[in-house]
Amino acid sequence: MEDRTVPDGFPTWEHLLNPGVSWIVWTFEDRLGFCLLQGESSLTSSKGCMEIEKVFPPDIAFLLHEIVRDATEMVPGEAKRVALAIPGTDTGWPCMIFRLDTDHFTLSWLNGGNGDQEKDFCDLREHLRNEKAIRKANEKLNYFNAIVRHDIMNLMMGINGYMDIIDEIVDDEEIHLLIRKSRDLGERVRRVAELTRTYQDLGNRPPAYVEVAPVMEKIFERHEFSGKIITDVQVNGLFVYVDRMFDAAIYEIVKNALQYGGEGVKIKVFALKVPEGMALIIMDSGPGVHPDFKERIFSRTYEDRRGYGLYLALEILDITGAAIRETGTHGEGARFELIFPPDAYRFGP
Structure with a gap:
């Protein structure tokens, strides 16, 4: 586990997610390690164990950590169907995770060879379709947000213009005080509207x-x-x-x-x-x-x-x-x- 490089002959990360491939995963304080279960037809020569972060790209490694972290709520002996789906894309892999004990899990990447597994791929496609719909809805909300902000700023300009006129034609100190307070409130509205510009892209791109x-x-x-x-x-x-x-x-x-x-x-x-x-x-x-x-x-x-x-x-x-x-x-x-x-x-x- 100390070697920082992937050994020669170790499969690529895409190969490790192929249908039928199974891992044993164990958790440490700040990392995940995994080994391939023996008997995989195309991977029997890969006997080494590696850290997730050394083999997978950062976004995939993070999603694998998420899957295992969620699985810590399972009791030993429990299994469930999950999907490793990349946010912002149509790419994903269905799998089964099984909790062995406190620190050990198995992950089995599913194949489409029978009717039962075909349902997993349908579930994954549905998950990705829903994710795309949510992204599209967020884009529309951001567009609507920009329109509303623009309209608010225009209305505030009009209100400030009328207050300037009133300030010039009225000679009453109490009214001048009310106008100043109204301008202060108008400035607060403007700052809130500008804030929506700064943060309208929050969560729109994958971490x-x-x-x-x-x-x-x-x-x-x-x-x-x-x-x-x-x-x-x-x-x-x-x-x-x-x-x-x-x-x-x-x-x-x-x-x-x-x-x-x-x-x-x-x-x-x-x-x-x-x-x-x-x-x-x-x-x-x-x-x-x-x-x-x-x-x-x-x-x-x-x-x-x-x-x-x-x-x-x-x-x-x-x-x-x-x-x-x-x-x-x-x-x-x-x-x-x-x-x-x-x-x-x-x-x-």
């Missing part, structure tokens, strides 16, 4: 492994942060499996640090093993978060927040099963922990 260090550096180099924060990034080689809008989640955390910590705030980024998997730590030298607000700051209805940033960061991470929490000490700085399960991170090129 992927993303290297953390370049994402952090790219965020820190943005004009609004450049020269205003002091950074210390210690996550070289760390990849996390996230939605493609992961950088937007990081942006919101960094913006939060600058908002509350002010110019010159120090931000340190590093990784730490935790019982749930791996924690990406982003801590700053600002005032920190009061204990009463540690959970409320991630709520959509939190009244004292400045925007929806941390709530949306939580939603972006949740797409791939990651989580976020604040564990800093009030008065000493904020500490955000982004928690990734064992099958959603790795180190390496």
Whole structure:
């Protein structure tokens, strides 16, 4: 299990998903290993055991982790029919997973040689057809979202124009005060409408492994942060499996640090093993978060927040099963922990 290369003669990952091929899978704290069951007609010479991540592309490896993770709810001796289906495509493979004991499973890739197995392929085609329909519906919703946003912005321009006219022809301080409050509300409506532009693609593309260090550096180099924060990034080689809008989640955390910590705030980024998997730590030298607000700051209805940033960061991470929490000490700085399960991170090129 220590060798980082696939041995000569080991089947390609596509071959390993052929109908009739069976594996024994065992789980470790942060990875999956598998061996081929002996007796497979075309694979009898492949006796080695490998890690899932060393043989399969990252997206396929992640889906295999998902299948096994879901199967941990099964009792030993239980079996069920599942499908490894690639989001955004019409590609998939049906299989049976059987739980042997706490850490061991078998996966048998199904063939279409008899009537019973043909049903599995029908189920898989139905799954892929449903996935395509959902994608298409999301595309239409995004298009509708853009239309509604455009109309809202046009209406707000008209409302602001009428308020300007009223402001000029009325000479009453109380009315001027009401106009200013109305403009403030109008500005909030505009910001919410703009927010829908930023996040309308959330979850539209399949997740992927993303290297953390370049994402952090790219965020820190943005004009609004450049020269205003002091950074210390210690996550070289760390990849996390996230939605493609992961950088937007990081942006919101960094913006939060600058908002509350002010110019010159120090931000340190590093990784730490935790019982749930791996924690990406982003801590700053600002005032920190009061204990009463540690959970409320991630709520959509939190009244004292400045925007929806941390709530949306939580939603972006949740797409791939990651989580976020604040564990800093009030008065000493904020500490955000982004928690990734064992099958959603790795180190390496």
